[in-house]
Amino acid sequence: MKLNRRQILLLLPAAAVAWDFVLAGNPESSPNYKMSDHWWGMLIDIAKCIGCGSCVRACAMENDVPEGYFRTWIERYHVADWHIENPQVDSPHGGMDGFPPGKTEDGKNFFVPKMCNQCVDSPCSQVCPVGATFHTPDGVVLVDYDYCLGCRYCIQACPYGCRFFHPKKHTADKCTLCYHRITKGLTTACCEACPTGARQLADLKNPNDPIHAFLKTHSVQVLKPHLATGSKLFYNGLDGSVR
Amino acid sequence: MGEFKDIAHLIRLAGVFLFGLILFLVFRAVTIPKSFGQYGPFRGAALVELSSRPLAFAGHEACENCHPDVAELKAKGVHKSINCESCHGPLAKHADDPGNVKPVLPDVAQLCIRCHSENIAKPAGFPQVNVKEHFAGQACNTCHKPHSPGFDVGAKK
Numbered sequence: 001m002k003l004n005r006r007q008i009l010l011l012l013p014a015a016a017v018a019w020d021f022v023l024a025g026n027p028e029s030s031p032n033y034k035m036s037d038h039w040w041g042m043l044i045d046i047a048k049c050i051g052c053g054s055c056v057r058a059c060a061m062e063n064d065v066p067e068g069y070f071r072t073w074i075e076r077y078h079v080a081d082w083h084i085e086n087p088q089v090d091s092p093h094g095g096m097d098g099f100p101p102g103k104t105e106d107g108k109n110f111f112v113p114k115m116c117n118q119c120v121d122s123p124c125s126q127v128c129p130v131g132a133t134f135h136t137p138d139g140v141v142l143v144d145y146d147y148c149l150g151c152r153y154c155i156q157a158c159p160y161g162c163r164f165f166h167p168k169k170h171t172a173d174k175c176t177l178c179y180h181r182i183t184k185g186l187t188t189a190c191c192e193a194c195p196t197g198a199r200q201l202a203d204l205k206n207p208n209d210p211i212h213a214f215l216k217t218h219s220v221q222v223l224k225p226h227l228a229t230g231s232k233l234f235y236n237g238l239d240g241s242v243r
Numbered sequence: 244m245g246e247f248k249d250i251a252h253l254i255r256l257a258g259v260f261l262f263g264l265i266l267f268l269v270f271r272a273v274t275i276p277k278s279f280g281q282y283g284p285f286r287g288a289a290l291v292e293l294s295s296r297p298l299a300f301a302g303h304e305a306c307e308n309c310h311p312d313v314a315e316l317k318a319k320g321v322h323k324s325i326n327c328e329s330c331h332g333p334l335a336k337h338a339d340d341p342g343n344v345k346p347v348l349p350d351v352a353q354l355c356i357r358c359h360s361e362n363i364a365k366p367a368g369f370p371q372v373n374v375k376e377h378f379a380g381q382a383c384n385t386c387h388k389p390h391s392p393g394f395d396v397g398a399k400k
Binding site for chain 2: 005009012013016017033035047048049050051052053054058061062063076077078098099100101102103104109110111131134135136137142144145146147176179180181183184186187189192193194195196197
């Protein structure tokens with residue numbers, strides 16, 4: 001068969017389209033879990049947190065978080081009566097080993113567990129130059145470790161300080177909201193380990209989730225609402241001094 | 244048709260563009276992962292990778308299936324809302340293979356004071372002890388049974 005130039009020019013794009021189709025192959029089997037049925041968040045009840053550090057240890061064990069880095073951590077606030085704008089905050093080793101008893105001074109003292117806020121309009125995903133940080137259809141912000149270049153923009157962008165540079169993977173790393181657990185119908189490691197129920201995983205799309213009754217009857221806040229990040233980490237009884 | 248008689252150079256140019264387009268399509272097909280866009284503007288396989296991570300914590304339902312007696316005892320006490328692995332540690336391996344992987348009993352001396360040692364920032368109603376004053380040289384579980392400690396919440400400071 002002899003082809004002239006015109007025939008070759010017509011055939012080549014057709015061949016390219018065919019090749020694209022061949023390369024596409026079969027779509028990968030989706031996990032046995034319907035993402036569009038869920039919208040994950042978390043409820044944190046400040047009044048219930050005892051600062052035992054169970055969540056921090058559980059997170060580190062579940063997710064192999066490297067020593068000295070934290071996907072979740074606990075802060076202890078001391079707010080003096082006369083100085084509410086400048087609370088004293090300590091978090092020895094992320095609260096992993098608990099807290100020293102503390103001084104008896106005036107003012108109030110409380111624990112604030114912190115972790116990724118799973119923002120709907122997350123600053124970290126907006127600054128990623130390669131699209132490595134993405135939003136899943138069920139409302140979790142995740143990092144594609146194969147795409148991440150390790151440029152650290154997201155670490156600077158996160159207003160909550162929830163990201164870190166993984167010393168071994170050399171990528172950005174963060175809380176995945178235990179994506180491997182919640183897609184199997186389990187709760188997150190931190191919620192599983194919390195002895196007082198200060199942390200509750202919440203599925204905002206599930207009408208039977210107790211979060212809805214809770215949100216109707218309590219005044220919850222998110223951290224840094226003025227940044228309009230759309231945080232889905234709801235704090236009950238959050239003090240105004242918490243940053 | 245008269246005005247189209249000198250179009251040979253345009254056809255050549257179109258050919259160059261077409262070749263570029265084909266190159267682009269081929270490059271695109273080769274470099275973009277197959278699962279990109281499956282669930283959104285990201286690599287769908289990344290979701291599969293992240294969600295296929297092995298478990299460390301089995302979850303309390305797994306414990307209660309095999310240890311209903313302990314679950315029942317615990318459900319009556321003040322520790323009823325505490326999940327098993329909060330104290331016993333991550334035991335997914337034990338849940339998968341109960342015959343070969345045996346859990347280690349937690350060290351009571353460390354375990355109880357994690358939650359019950361006095362701290363200024365703990366909620367006032369939470370039972371706390373000054374470990375040095377309260378500790379009488381015995382392990383906590385000599386008097387307090389961890390699955391059912393038998394004290395009312397809030398009875399003490």
